[in-house]
Amino acid sequence: MPDLFPDLSPKGHAVLARLTPLLPEIAESAATIDRTAEIPPALADRMRAAGLFRLVQPEPYGGVELDPPSLVQIMEAVAQHDASTAWCLGQTNICAYTAAYFAPEVARTVFGPDTGILAWGPGPGQARAVPGGFRLSGSFDFASGSRLATWLGAHVPIIEPDGSRRPGPDGKPAMFTLIFPKTSVRVKDTWQVMGLRGTGSDSFEVEDLFVPEAYSMMRNTAMPRHVPGKLYVFTQSTLYAPSFCGIALGIARAFMDAFIRDMRDTTPRGAARTRGENHVTQATVGTCEAKLRAARVYLLDTVAGVWAEAQQQTELTQDQFLAIRLASTWGIQTAREVVSDLYTATGALAIFERLPFERRFRDIHTVTQQFQGHPAHFQTVGQILMGRTPDRPMFTF
Numbered sequence: 552m553p554d555l556f557p558d559l560s561p562k563g564h565a566v567l568a569r570l571t572p573l574l575p576e577i578a579e580s581a582a583t584i585d586r587t588a589e590i591p592p593a594l595a596d597r598m599r600a601a602g603l604f605r606l607v608q609p610e611p612y613g614g615v616e617l618d619p620p621s622l623v624q625i626m627e628a629v630a631q632h633d634a635s636t637a638w639c640l641g642q643t644n645i646c647a648y649t650a651a652y653f654a655p656e657v658a659r660t661v662f663g664p665d666t667g668i669l670a671w672g673p674g675p676g677q678a679r680a681v682p683g684g685f686r687l688s689g690s691f692d693f694a695s696g697s698r699l700a701t702w703l704g705a706h707v708p709i710i711e712p713d714g715s716r717r718p719g720p721d722g723k724p725a726m727f728t729l730i731f732p733k734t735s736v737r738v739k740d741t742w743q744v745m746g747l748r749g750t751g752s753d754s755f756e757v758e759d760l761f762v763p764e765a766y767s768m769m770r771n772t773a774m775p776r777h778v779p780g781k782l783y784v785f786t787q788s789t790l791y792a793p794s795f796c797g798i799a800l801g802i803a804r805a806f807m808d809a810f811i812r813d814m815r816d817t818t819p820r821g822a823a824r825t826r827g828e829n830h831v832t833q834a835t836v837g838t839c840e841a842k843l844r845a846a847r848v849y850l851l852d853t854v855a856g857v858w859a860e861a862q863q864q865t866e867l868t869q870d871q872f873l874a875i876r877l878a879s880t881w882g883i884q885t886a887r888e889v890v891s892d893l894y895t896a897t898g899a900l901a902i903f904e905r906l907p908f909e910r911r912f913r914d915i916h917t918v919t920q921q922f923q924g925h926p927a928h929f930q931t932v933g934q935i936l937m938g939r940t941p942d943r944p945m946f947t948f
Contacts, residue, residue: 635749
């Protein structure tokens with residue numbers, strides 16, 4: 552197995568030192584997390600105490616401002632032990648990226664306490680402009696990590712008093728993020744799903760909720776920041792994509808390691824040789840290992856390269872967006888292929904909950920259904936490379 556942490560920064564090593572003692576508990580809790588759709592409160596408390604929900608927050612507010620290559624590897628390490636826990640960490644950490652764009656007093660109110668965790672999900676919904684802020688209504692889904700959160704967010708258009716949509720700097724209708732206490736909404740338990748069950752990605756409804764203007768920010772455009780860190784040259788989507796790819800690669804690595812450990816000395820029904828002695832299985836394992844290593848190196852090399860270039864930039868270029876999108880989507884799809892091939896090689900034993908395969912199979916196939924892993928991104932990248940206008944965005948924000 553290759554070195555899991557070839558490119559960790561000093562900050563990354565410090566995070567890993569706090570994370571490592573918790574990894575056995577995360578692994579031991581994985582079945583419970585899957586069954587109950589949430590991280591056990593005692594484990595969540597220890598994760599908070601270790602600062603694991605502050606990885607992307609600005610340093611002035613008590614965060615780490617962890618560099619993207621290290622963030623990807625930390626997500627990968629957690630996913631090897633439980634994918635749902637890693638997904639909750641990735642989602643809530645990158646939601647906290649918004650602290651760099653809110654006024655300091657707002658950022659400290661939301662993210663200052665140890666319990667200050669933000670989650671959100673897509674609409675539909677809208678906010679009507681009123682004096683001092685907005686009146687928000689809508690129904691929002693896929694709020695991963697919301698059972699841990701104390702704050703929720705909604706991405707909506709703002710409707711002016713004359714009925715028009717508030718535009719962005721380019722004059723086109725813009726989308727805005729509004730954040731508000733979780734206690735002000737009605738949460739609905741809708742998360743009965745195939746995989747990533749432990750993320751508790753519930754839905755919530757808001758009706759005519761007043762949100763002060765200070766608790767809003769524009770999306771999909773360059774915004775002035777209140778902190779100078781180079782981490783925020785990356786957009787949220789260019790952190791989500793490689794982080795979720797890291798989770799996918801972590802699932803695949805865990806599946807690979809478990810297959811070699813638990814299946815090599817087993818003999819399929821009717822076979823004369825063990826799986827470890829079967830030539831087809833040997834070739835499958837070798838091919839999957841090559842795919843997994845190649846996808847991981849491609850991802851980490853891409854993210855590290857863009858991070859190095861970003862030290863001299865104020866925003867990412869289209870070529871950098873393209874590079875991150877392509878490496879991330881490729882890695883997620885490759886991880887799915889690896890897990891699927893090894894699942895087939897596992898035979899009937901793969902379906903049993905007592906073995907470490909079926910949950911990871913469910914999890915990886917749920918990861919690939921999320922926007923970051925959609926194969927349509929290959930078409931978008933291809934259209935750009937060939938000088939065509941893409942049919943869909945590479946990133947939503």
